[in-house]
Amino acid sequence: MITLTHYLVVSAILFSIGLMGVLRRRNLLMLFFSTEIMLNSVNIAFAAFSNAYGDLTGQMFAFFIIAIAASEVAVGLGLLILLYKKFGSLDLDDLANMRG
Amino acid sequence: MMENLVFVALFAPLVSSLFSALFAMTPKKSFVGMVASSLIFISFASSAILASHIAQTGHGIHVHLMDWISAGDISIPFGFMVDQVSVTMMVVVTLVSTVVHIYSMGYMDHDKSYNRFFSYLSAFVFSMMILVMSDNFAGLFIGWEGVGVCSWLLIGFWYHKKDVSREENPSISPSWAANEAFIMNRIADLGMLVGLFVIYWNTGSLQYEHVFATLPELSGSVLNTAAIALFIGAMGKSAQFPLHTWLTDAMEGPTPVSALIHAATMVTAGVFLVIRANPLFAMTPEVSYFIASLGTFVAFFAASMALVNRDLKRIIAFSTLSQLGYMFAAAGLGAYWIALFHLAAHAFFKALLFLGAGNVMHAMDDELDIFKMGGLKKAMKWTYIYMGLASLALAGIPFFAGYFSKDAIIETAWNEGTTILWFILVVTAGMTAFYSFRQVFLTFEGDKRYEKLGIHPHEMYKYVLVAMSPLAVLAVIAGFFQGSFEHFVTHLLPEYHMSEDTHHIAWFLGLIVLVFAVGGIALAYKKYYKGLVRDDRIERFPGYKLLINQYYIPVLYEKCITKPYAELSSFFWNQIDMKLVDAIVDGIASFIYSSGDKTRKMQTGNLSNYLNWMAMGATALLVVAAFSALV
Numbered sequence: 001m002i003t004l005t006h007y008l009v010v011s012a013i014l015f016s017i018g019l020m021g022v023l024r025r026r027n028l029l030m031l032f033f034s035t036e037i038m039l040n041s042v043n044i045a046f047a048a049f050s051n052a053y054g055d056l057t058g059q060m061f062a063f064f065i066i067a068i069a070a071s072e073v074a075v076g077l078g079l080l081i082l083l084y085k086k087f088g089s090l091d092l093d094d095l096a097n098m099r100g
Numbered sequence: 101m102m103e104n105l106v107f108v109a110l111f112a113p114l115v116s117s118l119f120s121a122l123f124a125m126t127p128k129k130s131f132v133g134m135v136a137s138s139l140i141f142i143s144f145a146s147s148a149i150l151a152s153h154i155a156q157t158g159h160g161i162h163v164h165l166m167d168w169i170s171a172g173d174i175s176i177p178f179g180f181m182v183d184q185v186s187v188t189m190m191v192v193v194t195l196v197s198t199v200v201h202i203y204s205m206g207y208m209d210h211d212k213s214y215n216r217f218f219s220y221l222s223a224f225v226f227s228m229m230i231l232v233m234s235d236n237f238a239g240l241f242i243g244w245e246g247v248g249v250c251s252w253l254l255i256g257f258w259y260h261k262k263d264v265s266r267e268e269n270p271s272i273s274p275s276w277a278a279n280e281a282f283i284m285n286r287i288a289d290l291g292m293l294v295g296l297f298v299i300y301w302n303t304g305s306l307q308y309e310h311v312f313a314t315l316p317e318l319s320g321s322v323l324n325t326a327a328i329a330l331f332i333g334a335m336g337k338s339a340q341f342p343l344h345t346w347l348t349d350a351m352e353g354p355t356p357v358s359a360l361i362h363a364a365t366m367v368t369a370g371v372f373l374v375i376r377a378n379p380l381f382a383m384t385p386e387v388s389y390f391i392a393s394l395g396t397f398v399a400f401f402a403a404s405m406a407l408v409n410r411d412l413k414r415i416i417a418f419s420t421l422s423q424l425g426y427m428f429a430a431a432g433l434g435a436y437w438i439a440l441f442h443l444a445a446h447a448f449f450k451a452l453l454f455l456g457a458g459n460v461m462h463a464m465d466d467e468l469d470i471f472k473m474g475g476l477k478k479a480m481k482w483t484y485i486y487m488g489l490a491s492l493a494l495a496g497i498p499f500f501a502g503y504f505s506k507d508a509i510i511e512t513a514w515n516e517g518t519t520i521l522w523f524i525l526v527v528t529a530g531m532t533a534f535y536s537f538r539q540v541f542l543t544f545e546g547d548k549r550y551e552k553l554g555i556h557p558h559e560m561y562k563y564v565l566v567a568m569s570p571l572a573v574l575a576v577i578a579g580f581f582q583g584s585f586e587h588f589v590t591h592l593l594p595e596y597h598m599s600e601d602t603h604h605i606a607w608f609l610g611l612i613v614l615v616f617a618v619g620g621i622a623l624a625y626k627k628y629y630k631g632l633v634r635d636d637r638i639e640r641f642p643g644y645k646l647l648i649n650q651y652y653i654p655v656l657y658e659k660c661i662t663k664p665y666a667e668l669s670s671f672f673w674n675q676i677d678m679k680l681v682d683a684i685v686d687g688i689a690s691f692i693y694s695s696g697d698k699t700r701k702m703q704t705g706n707l708s709n710y711l712n713w714m715a716m717g718a719t720a721l722l723v724v725a726a727f728s729a730l731v
Contacts, residue, residue, distance in 0.1 A: 022711055031711075098705035 007048030014041030028083070028090040032076055039069050102153055103163045106182055109146035109190060110229050112139045113197075117222035120215055128214035133205040136218040140201050140225060144194035151187045155588055160184070162235060169238070176306060181235035184592040185440065188585075189232040189372060192444045193365045195574075196451045197225045199567055200360040203455050206564035207356055207462060217257065217354070224250035228365050232372060237296050237306040240373070244292070244337065247366045252282040254361060255353040270349070270414075270654065277349035284346040288336020295329030298322065312379040320384075327380055327387040330373060338370025338424045341398050345654050347421055351413040355458030358413060363420045363454050364447035371427040371443055378436045378593060392432025396513070396521045396528075399425030401651075403531040407538075408647045412457050412468045415539050419494065420450055422532060429525065430509040433516045435596040437589045441582065442505035449493035449501055449575035455568050456487035460543060463557035464550060470539055471632055475548035479557040482565045484544045486572050491540050493575040495533035496617050504579030507610055514609055515602040529613050533620030538628050546631030 014037055021034025043062040050058025084090055116139035120132050154160060160183030169176040182190070201221060208214050227250055231243025256278030263273040271277045300306055302322050303314040315323065334340075339347035350362045361367070374381055374391065381388050402421035409415045423446050430439035461468060463480060477484045493500035496507060506529065513522035550557065559565070598606065627633070638644055649655065702713065 019715065023708070023715055026708060028707075031707075092706055092708045096704060096706035098703070 004048055004052040007044060011041045011045040011048065014038075014044065026092050028080055028092060028095075031092075032073070032080070036069060036073070039065055102150065102161050105146045105150055106161060106163050106180055106233070107165075109143045109150065109194070110180065110226075110233060112143040112146070113222045113225035113229060115139055117219050117226055120219035120222060123215040124213075124219050126215060127212065130205070132215045132218055133201070133208075136222050137198065137201040137205065140194060140222065141198045143225070143229070144191070144198045147187065147190040147194045150182050151191050154182065154184060154187050158591055160186075160592075173304070174300075176236060176238045178239065179235040179307075180233040180239075181308070182233060184589045185372075185375060186232045188440060188444060188589060190229065192447045193225065193228050193232065195570070196360055196364040196447055197221075199571055200356045200451065200455070202567035203359075203458070203564050204354075204356040206561040207458055208354065209561075211354075213257070217254075220250055220253045220257070221356070221360070224254065224361060224366070228369075231369055235308055237299065237308070237311070240376075241292065241296060244333070244369065245289070247361070247369065248282065248285050248289070248337075251285075251350070251361050251366055252278045254357040255281055255350045257354055257357070258352075266654070266658075270411075270650075271352045272349075274352040277346070277352040281346040281350050284339075284343050285336045288333050288343055291329045291331075291336070292333025295326050295333060298326045298329060302326075308376070315379055315383060323380065323384050324387055327377075327384040330377060330380070331387060331391060334370030334373045334428075335394075336370070337373075338367050338428070339421055340370070340394055340424065340428065341401060342653075344398065344402070344421055345650070345657060348414050348417045348650070351411070351417050355413065355454060355461055358417070359451045359454030359458065362417065364451040367420060367424060368427070368443045368447065371424065371431060371439055374428070374431045375436045375440050375443075375593065378431075381431070382434065382594065388432045388434065390432070392429045392513075392518070392521060395425040395428025395430075395432055396524050397425070398422065399429065399528045400524050400531075401425075403528045403535065405647055405650050406535040407531060408644055409535075410469050410471050410648075412460060412470050412473075412539065412543065413454070414468075415470075415535060416450070416453050416457055419453075419532065419536065422528065423450065423494075426506060426509050426525065426528075429521065430512055433512050433518070433521075434594070435509070435512040436593045437586055437596060438505070438508045438512060440589060440593070441585055442509060444585075445493070445501040445505040445575075445578045448571050448578055449490040452486055452568060452571040452575050453490040453494065455571070456483050456490065459483040459560040459564075460487075460557075462560060463555075465555055467550070467553070467555065470542040471634075472549050472553060473543045474546040474550065474631060475544070476550075476557055477544040480544070480559050482559060484540075486565075486568055487540055487544070489572050490575050491536040494536050495621060496529055496613060497533075497621075498614065499576075499579065501575050501578035504582045507613055508582070510613055511598060511602060511606060511609055512596070515598045526613055526616055530616030530620040533617040534624050535620075537621045537624035541624055541628040542632060545629050549632065 018034045018036075018038030018041060021037065022031055025031055025034060043065055046058040046062040046065075050056060050062075080090060083095070087095060089095070116136040119139070120136050123129050123132050150161070160181060162182075163180050165178040165180065167175070168178040201218070204217065204221065208217050211217065224247060227243050227246025229243070231240055231247060234240045234243060256275045259275045259278075261273050261275075263276055266272060296306065299311055302318055303311045305311055305314075336343045347362060347367065351358055353362070381391070399422045402418045402425065406415050406418035406422065409418060423442070427439045427442050427446070430436075430442060459480060460473070460476065460483060463476070463483075464473060467473070489500070493502040496502045510522060510525045510529065513525050602609075646652070702709075704710075
């Protein structure tokens with residue numbers, strides 16, 4: 001029997017993987033993938049809660065997140081291409097030009 | 101009609117001051133002096149009309165300008181009261197001011213701050229008018245402070261002069277003298293403020309009428325406290341011992357200032373206060389007796405220093421101190437109207453004396469040492485006559501003004517049975533005559549010692565000499581108005597009559613004083629008329645040294661008060677202010693600065709690092725949220 005806890009554990013694992021990716025990766029594209037993983041882990045949690053409580057609001061929210069993530073990726077990837085054209089690299093260590 | 105005149109008398113000097121102030125920063129403009137003088141004359145004319153009106157009707161005029169302070173229970177209106185006492189002061193102040201303004205047009209002729217001078221001088225007159233006309237203690241205090249500020253401005257008028265050693269110039273510099281005067285007065289004004297608080301606390305008002313009506317309900321100790329505190333204020337303004345040193349140093353100011361402020365008007369404010377608050381002082385006989393004793397002491401003390409001084413203006417300043425002592429003696433003994441009479445008479449002849457001294461200074465290229473003068477009578481006939489008349493009046497020679505007013509004070513001392521005071525005052529009268537004529541003879545008679553210095557003295561401008569004439573006339577004839585003056589002011593002030601016994605021997609008492617006065621003049625004539633003969637034996641005598649150094653009091657003040665205070669201040673500055681107060685403030689600033697400087701390194705510009713910081717922050721917030729949910 002798969003319970004709410006199982007879903008939440010999966011969601012938490014995915015979120016941690018995404019977070020680790022955000023923190024450890026140096027390539028901007030990889031950072032994008034990582035944020036997508038984090039968003040989707042949240043979607044899982046929403047859908048699981050929605051199912052457990054019999055309330056559709058959670059699923060609705062998940063759809064919204066998917067829609068917003070799609071548009072964000074569209075804009076973000078556009079920016080990445082521009083960055084790559086300008087600097088020839090997507091490595092964050094190369095892009096650091098605002099040292100305080 | 102009369103109310104309007106009150107306002108004209110009060111505000112004409114203010115208009116004059118503001119008008120002159122418009123040109124304060126510009127080079128000399130003769131019309132400024134003329135306009136200022138005419139406005140002061142208008143004030144004098146209004147005061148004179150008011151005086152004759154009050155003499156006819158016998159009633160004072162009370163005007164209420166506006167409500168000034170009203171907060172909670174306290175309500176102080178801007179009210180002015182013109183009665184017998186204040187109108188006397190108004191006439192004296194505005195008359196002497198008018199003469200001094202006209203005189204200044206000549207005296208300050210070559211000064212580059214001519215316009216500024218008139219602005220200050222008129223501001224002084226305005227403050228003095230507020231002081232004498234106010235119908236409450238608060239207004240009096242405002243005027244009191246106002247004249248203090250103007251006095252400071254005018255003593256330090258030549259502020260650009262450098263400080264020199266005390267041996268070279270006992271007053272060090274004009275700005276030093278101005279600060280000394282201001283600080284000395286501040287000490288006394290604290291006493292005055294305490295007096296006002298005590299009065300307000302116990303009577304619930306500062307209006308003269310109300311305060312004096314409530315006095316009988318107060319306890320003796322409250323009355324004594326108020327009287328002592330008010331008298332401390334009077335001691336500062338009237339330069340009584342031990343706050344007297346500022347007055348002689350105030351001679352650093354231009355001579356018209358010395359004549360107007362430091363002889364005729366401002367310094368008499370203390371006497372005026374005692375006269376004005378006579379119901380209070382009449383109920384505190386111990387304090388009054390102290391006032392009389394201190395006055396007598398100062399009369400003698402100041403006269404003794406004048407005996408040997410060589411500085412023309414300082415001799416007259418000591419003489420002013422001494423005469424103020426006489427006034428306090430009279431006021432302390434309950435003869436308030438006699439004190440006021442001497443105040444008025446003294447204002448005329450002392451202003452004349454100072455203006456004469458100004459003429460001499462002008463002629464002698466600002467030389468003030470009478471040992472370097474002599475034989476000026478040829479060059480300066482009119483100044484000689486004026487100063488001679490003023491000195492005769494000061495010495496109390498019969499039928500001059502001082503004879504009537506000073507003799508009345510000495511007679512009062514006898515009448516009160518205070519023989520010691522009487523004796524000291526008589527001896528002082530002799531000393532007064534001696535030093536006045538020592539100065540006159542050394543300046544105008546004998547050999548022309550100034551020739552060695554290459555000075556070519558010349559008489560003052562004609563119009564200045566004409567302007568001085570009213571004072572000369574009054575110095576001669578003021579005494580003849582004694583009877584009518586007594587009748588005029590005793591409407592308001594308590595009457596004072598000599599007892600039968602005193603009355604019988606009045607001629608004899610007068611004769612004793614006269615013998616001393618003539619004796620003083622004769623001694624001065626014998627020693628100084630032919631010329632200056634310096635006697636080494638006398639000048640080496642310790643008593644002489646004591647007197648010429650003003651009993652070493654200025655040095656004592658410097659050693660015992662000024663120096664330790666300066667050292668204490670520098671200790672507080674170095675040890676407490678710098679190491680504690682400033683250190684704390686600087687510490688806070690440098691902590692914030694260095695924390696900013698250190699955390700600046702977080703800004704690496706690397707997005708990955710920022711994300712790490714963000715994650716750490718989010719985790720920290722999560723931990724806080726979790727803990728707060730648990731608790």
